[in-house]
Amino acid sequence: MIWALVNNEKIEATPGARGTCPICNGKLLSKCGAVIVWHWAHFKDENCDSWYEPESFWHKHWKMTFGKENAEIGIEKEGKRHIADIRTVQNVIIELQNSPISMPVIKEREDFYGERMLWLINGEDFKKNLSVKDYWEDEDYLELKSLPRPPVRWVRRSEEIKKEANGEFFYWKSPRKSWANVQRHLFIDFGEDSLFLVQGGMGTSQIRGVYISKEKFIRKYGGDYEYYRQNLIDK
Ligand SMILES: [Zn+2]
Secondary structure: OOEEEEOOEEEEOOOOOEEEOOOOOOEEEEEOOOOOOOEEEEHHHOOOOOOOOOOOHHHHHHHHHHOHHHEEEEEEEOOEEEEEEEEOOOOOEEEEEOOOOOHHHHHHHHHHHOOOEEEEEEOOOOHHHEEOOOHHHOOHHHHHHHOOOOOHHHOOOHHHHHHHHOOEEEEEOOOOHHHOOOOOEEEEEOOOOEEEEEEEOOOOOEEEEEEEEHHHHHHHOOOOHHHHHHOOOOO
16 A cells, blocks of 8 residues: 555655554555555555555556545445545546456456446556557458457458547457456556557457547546656656
8 A cells, every 4th residue: 555544644655654554444564665666564464455456656656646535545335345546536436457367356346346437557568569450451350250359340341440430459469368358448558648548359369449648537537647747757
């Protein structure tokens, strides 16, 4: 976690500090090393959220952009408790995902947070596997036709589809298949000025979507774009 409660205030970790978990009230120790993002950890590595993912600079940067009052929010539902990465002022949950995640956990998280959630995933590690490709001019065309995914309507002339969808197509080598049944809007952060909003084919070798500027995204959900831009961290 980036923030612990210290004297009832959300405070960032500093060396040697102690705090309380705002979600479970457990004791937290600060973890402040040279190469890790400074964060808080529960004693004995017992995290109160089974979906916990190690903090990264990428996580922290996004959380800070939306402000500590809107980040790391405990949500309780039907006896279960989880920590939403970001809950915007409009009550939209933004789930940040940096590492690979299994299909059942994706579904669990979507069910838990409901329809007012979206995914923001870090594409830094797999962007090298994406390339723009015109399937229709090479042998992939036949292979494509026999696949259950993407939907049949994709198997048409590429120019027509591009016009219709007004989006970008990528060929995704070794796609992260666990995302294939994602049900919520999903944005990929490739570390550029825009996010890629996936419109189809997530988790398959043909992915389609449009670019949305980060400025527009952040402003729409009540974040601080100036903060985001000024604090881009050199990873
Ligand atoms: Zn806790």
